[in-house]
Amino acid sequence: MNFHISYKAQRMFLILGFLIVPLALLVTFSLYPAIKLVLYSFTSWNGLTTSYPWVGLHNYIEIFRNPALFGVFIHNFSYFIGGLVQNVIALGFALLLSKKVKIRNGFRSILFIPYMLNAVAVVYIFQFMYQDNGAINTILRVVGLGALATDWIGNNHVINWALAFVSLWEYFPFNMVIYLAAIQSIPEDMYEAALLDGASAWQTLWYVTLPNLRAIIQVNLLLTVSGALEAFNIPFIMTNSAPAAATFLTQTMNVAFVFNNYGLASAMAIVLLVIVVLVISIQRKIVGGGDDVV
Amino acid sequence: MLYCENEKGDLEVKKWVAVASITGVSALVLAGCGTQNAGASANNTSQTGAASQAVKTITVLTNRTDMQANGMLKKYAQAFEKTHPGITVKWQTFVDNSTVQAQMNGGTYPDVMLILPNITPNELPQFFVPLDTLGLDNKIYFKDFQSYGGHVYGIPTFGDVNGIVYNKAAFKKAGITSPPTTLNAFYADCAKLKKHGIIPIALNYTDKWPLANWTDTLPNVIAGNPNYLNTMVQSKAPFTPNSPMGRALNIVDTIVKNGWAEPDWKNTNWANSKTLEAQGKVAMMYLGQWAIPQIVSAGTTSSNVGFFPFPATNQGKPLAIMTPDWELAVNKHSKNIPAAEELVKWMVLDSGYPNYAGGLPPVKGMKSNVPQIQQLYAQAKVVQGVPSTTALTQLENTSQIDINGGGAVQTVLNAPNFTSALQQLNQQWENAASLSGQ
Structure with missing residues (x-):
């Protein structure tokens, strides 16, 4: 079989191929938890239930x-x-x-x-x-x-x-x-x-x-x-x-x-x-x- | 489908296991040949029916890492599997509640669970199945401790009763002939013990949990009402000096102020203190009956260790409140609910675990093997404890006053001034109450 892919496409393919693993790791273990952390900070989640009551800025006010x-x-x-x-x-x-x-x-x-x-x-x-x-x-x-x-x-x-x-x-x-x-x-x-x-x-x-x-x-x-x-x-x-x-x-x-x-x-x-x-x-x-x- | 006692003989079970495993293997082999064949073999398996029963594995959560280390858990599993063929028990131990909590939030957690202390009654139906049909209702104590909406969700592994665990030789050395029955006599005995170079009472401040009795048991004893803590939610200022809570904190504060606790009381722990009490260097500790076997094995004889109810007031018989320790529950999402229920039943009725743990057997009429419990019962009015209400737990969490874990006692003892420490607690309580009232 013969592949006819332009040099540009090959380059993109290679770059993506190499990036996908580190990006997946980054998103899974770094970005996703960080985003979740920010989201949790606006709730009164008790760590157990599946309900996440939204409390707005209340937690931040409470800290100070x-x-x-x-x-x-x-x-x-x-x-x-x-x-x-x-x-x-x-x-x-x-x-x-x-x-x-x-x-x-x-x-x-x-x-x-x-x-x-x-x-x-x-x-x-x-x-x-x-x-x-x-x-x-x-x-x-x-x-x-x-x-x-x-x-x-x-x-x-x-x-x-x-x-x-x-x-x-x-x-x-x-x-x-x-x-x-x-x-x-x-x-x-x-x-x-x-x-x-x-x-x-x-x-x-x-x-x-x-x-x-x-x-x-x-x-x-x-x-x-x-x-x-x-x-x-x-x-x-x-x-x-x-x-x-x-x-x-x-x-x-x-x-x-x-x-x-x-x-x-x-x-x-x-x-x-x-x-x-x-x-x-x-x-x-x-x-x-x-x-x-x- | 209700699980029934398996009446088949051992041989027959082995045969079923063989059938099951062969079907399993063939399913695997056929899976490679194409979907149709695999589907056919799956049909076969479901037709044989009993085969699926023969390979049930249930995961059981336990906090006893020590029993995993000494092989006891394995023995329990074998004993259970012998009487309940077709069920395999897999133990899962934990040290930190939060790891189990993460599992629960994720929806995948062991079939047989321990109810974590921070689960409020209204959350029980979210995670566990009702255990009303186990037929244990009339046989056990504390049956409705973990219940909600008229359903029982937890069965206690064993019960606890709190009191003062003391070294008899130390008492004799200080010239104390019988345990104190009034608060004044208790203070006088502390002074006597100190005079004779014995640490009157060890608090184990650094460990924090050994302080819990001062706030989660003693106020109830002082009030003469096992439900007193729950009524605190109706009060705007439950930490006033004359309230049962304030009086309880005052007792522990008096102990520290008079130098009746350890000389370096802010740097002390239970592991150290139990040896000191076994040696008679420490005379007393305010803990549960479970501490007795541990102090004995730290280097003294059982006859040297006594147990009496905390003489919280100056009149009347003190209360001794029985409360359940960890409670077993069954996972709502379990694939083997009947098998899990069997294990719960077996743990409570047949395993012998309550006595192994040095606890009060939860089954009525079963005798405890800790002789000191009788000594405590003889001097106290024994009552059953009352579970914390959801409202109390929520108010504790919002106000960040740790009544159940000993944190509140640490805060009060650490504060430079007792009265202002109580005022601060009242303030926190009131703020939290006004928040939850919204």
Whole structure:
């Protein structure tokens, strides 16, 4: 048999053939659920029945009116601050480790270990450390700082900072590795030129290294800021989302799975998305950086 | 078509199985030859009739992942299949309600179901068949717990009764000779226990569910009315300090304020506490009878563990309210409804599961194997619980006050001020009530 198809048609056929699978996957697992989520957010669906009572914007109004829902963002704030500190620490270690330090690779491995550990295991470790007779309080008492010892999980003023610290400890190695890779990809001749011009170490850092890292700092901040707004696994595992440690996401879970209001929970998910996008745009305005990232 | 006990002998059944499988195989083979032949063989199968009966498989949902791990579920399936030839039982376990919920929403869910706690009575007919014809009505307790429009939709697997589970040795060490019968005596005993270095009562705050009794049982006990919670929907402010709900929350708040709970009470869980209670480091916990065998197996003897009704007030015999645990139901869309109904019947009457689970047998006259239950009954006025109304569940969900899961207790205990915490709850309740009134 002989096929007489024009080159153009063959091209179209090929392109479609290659696109159909990824497009089908995209639509099934990404677009369809997203559209459904938006639709649910205008209903009071209870997650079970086949009726989807339309409630208009009521869910969105409820989120901002009910302090138990929107108010918990105050708990996310500590993760946000923790995220900023985390980036500073990660950048600091990356700068140190990019120099010719003795057993550099050994330090790198040790610092990277927290990120390699299973997230659940990390939370359990800290659960024991934060107990009244746990490691932290014991050490504080031994070195004579017993006055600082507190019930890290029980004290409402401390708990979110304690949890944010777990997040910092677990995720800073990831930022560090990214910074390290970026630092090492800065061309050596730039440093040579700086050296010839008589730049001090501080000037080299400020005028050569950091400007070259701008795009990467942007990416890392994006990851940590959205991570802070979406903090979930640590309060969920450590405190079972107790009121003192509830974050916006654990509240969303509660609304969906305890109070069976999937409509409201969907609206919360969308509000969170909008907030993440807003915060990131603000951050991009402040930090600046190339348009080529994110 | 009503399913009847299969009276055929084993041999005959095997023959039918053989016939069925041969027809099945030939159907497969013939399917390749053309539609006409395949249609003919399908006709044959339906003519033999009984053959289709011989290959019934029913899927049964259970929350007991532990019984799957230790092989008990398999034993139950074998025992059932022995007395009910022609039915194969396939278990499906779950940990998270939401996975089952997704199945139900999709319309494909196990033949024998457990009624999820968030299904309101008016939703029962959407998912399950009425079980009025099982003939269990007069034989069991809680028969109308999961019912709607005069039809029964759920049969309880076993019953629970709540009270204080205590370590007798710890009581003796603190010089307490008999369990308290008034609230004041209970407080005095807590103080005595604390003085002797024993944690008076473990709350298990972090787990959340062990706190549920303080809001979903104790208010009923205080009110002396198992239906009290349902009447809350008529009140604009059920969380005032003098209401049964407010008094119940006040008791748990008093326990915490006086240091009678665990020293680090915000970081505690049941798995840990049961060992501590077995060792006598914790004296009491407010849970159900099911906790007794677990505490015993955590390292003490059954004779060392006692059970008494919560002395919620200072006068009269306290109530002990019996409520059903998980309830079995039959999927409305099941292809094997009669077989599924047989399994429900068997689970309740013949399986021995209620006693294996350490529960109150739902069948009248069947004896429980937890001896402590008699101790509790002797000191209490035993009444049957009342199911939550749709209105109550909906108001709880709209107001986001978690009465049944312990969340409300967490909120109150976590708040800096008890009175303002109650005011906040009242506010939420009123807002929700005005919304649902629209």
